[in-house]
Amino acid sequence: QKEVEQDPGPLSVPEGAIVSLNCTYSNSAFQYFMWYRQYSRKGPELLMYTYSSGNKEDGRFTAQVDKSSKYISLFIRDSQPSDSATYLCAMSSDGSSNTGKLIFGQGTTLQVKP
Amino acid sequence: KAGVTQTPRYLIKTRGQQVTLSCSPISGHRSVSWYQQTPGQGLQFLFEYFSETQRNKGNFPGRFSGRQFSNSRSEMNVSTLELGDSALYLCASSFRGVAEAFFGQGTRLTVV
Numbered sequence: 001q002k003e004v005e006q007d008p009g010p011l012s013v014p015e016g017a018i019v020s021l022n023c024t025y026s027n028s029a030f031q032y033f034m035w036y037r038q039y040s041r042k043g044p045e046l047l048m049y050t051y052s053s054g055n056k057e058d059g060r061f062t063a064q065v066d067k068s069s070k071y072i073s074l075f076i077r078d079s080q081p082s083d084s085a086t087y088l089c090a091m092s093s094d095g096s097s098n099t100g101k102l103i104f105g106q107g108t109t110l111q112v113k114p
Numbered sequence: 115k116a117g118v119t120q121t122p123r124y125l126i127k128t129r130g131q132q133v134t135l136s137c138s139p140i141s142g143h144r145s146v147s148w149y150q151q152t153p154g155q156g157l158q159f160l161f162e163y164f165s166e167t168q169r170n171k172g173n174f175p176g177r178f179s180g181r182q183f184s185n186s187r188s189e190m191n192v193s194t195l196e197l198g199d200s201a202l203y204l205c206a207s208s209f210r211g212v213a214e215a216f217f218g219q220g221t222r223l224t225v226v
Contacts, residue, residue, distance in 0.1 A: 032213040043118075043204055043217035044157075051213070088157065092212045101147065101170050102212055104157040 003027050006089055006105025015114050019076040023089035023105045026070065030091040030103075033065050035074045038086045038107065047087075048074070079112045086110070116141065118207050118218035126224045132193040135221045139186050139207030146188040147215065148180060151202040160203075162212075163188055195225045 006023045013019055021035075032051055036044035050056045053067045062075040072091075076083055089105040119138040127133050139146050147170075148160040159172040163182035180190040186207075192199055202222050206215040 032211075034213060034215075036217075041222075043120075043219045046214065046216060049213045090157075101159040101162060101172065102149075102157075102206075102215060103159070104149075106156045 001026065002106075003103050004089060004091055004105045007108055008106050010109040010111060012111045012113060013079055015079060015081060015112055017079050017112070019079050019083070019110060019112075021074040021076075021087050021089075021108050021110070023072050023091075024070055025072075025091055025103075027091070027093065027103075028067075028070070029093040032092040033063070033072050034090040034092075034102070035061075035063055036088040036090060036104075037083075038088060040085075044088055079110075081112050081114050084111045118205055118216055120203075120205050120218035120221050122221060123219065124222050124224075126226060127195050129195055129197060129225055131195050132191060133195060133223060134189055134191045135203055135205075135223075137188045137190075137205030137207075137218060139188070139205075140209075140216060143207035143209045143216075144186050145208045145212070145215075146182055146186065147206045147208075147212070148188070148190050149204045149206065150174070151204055151220070152200075157204070160190065192223075197225050199223065200225045 034049040035047045038044045048063045056063045060077045064073045086107040088107045090102040145164045147162040162170040182188045202220045204220045206217045208215040
């Protein structure tokens with residue numbers, strides 16, 4: 001069983017829809033939770049990170065972490081065709097001291113249709 | 115502010131050869147990590163360097179090695195290339211911790 005599970009999709013939604021992307025994990029030591037967006041043939045781009053449990057909002061993006069359920073989510077409001085990309089969740093058990101490594105989910109491919 | 119720069123962007127090598135990839139981190143970032151991305155395995159951690167010292171290593175064979183220079187630039191080397199080494203190799207740099215790691219565009223290595 002992988003430490004981080006993410007539904008690969010693909011997920012197809014109409015423009016303007018609310019998108020929900022999710023990951024589950026098994027390692028209770030994870031403290032830092034990140035979401036990256038990766039366009040085809042590009043490197044991952046950091047969207048948001050959250051420490052421990054709770055919510056974080058940045059524009060149209062909201063990240064939620066529920067450590068009791070070992071479940072994280074990324075919501076995209078008013079989705080745009082430019083949001084079409086692969087979304088990767090990543091986690092780490094050691095963020096502040098620079099020794100941690102990121103454990104990634106497989107990524108969910110999102111297509112937003114005009 | 116310049117981002118993470120990886121060179122070259124594309125490489126084609128023959129089985130048995132060796133290859134060296136380069137990564138220049140964001141100015142001021144002292145931590146550099148390397149990842150391998152393949153369709154089957156996704157993104158997998160290779161190793162992490164901080165102030166020229168390897169502090170963490172993933173589960174890859176010894177053919178994969180790296181180093182970091184005093185200016186924080188990093189190189190990774192793969193010796194005796196195998197077909198299965200074909201992948202996108204990504205470098206990430208960070209200042210305050212792995213939670214804010216910024217990736218380069220990657221080097222796409224094809225082994226034939």
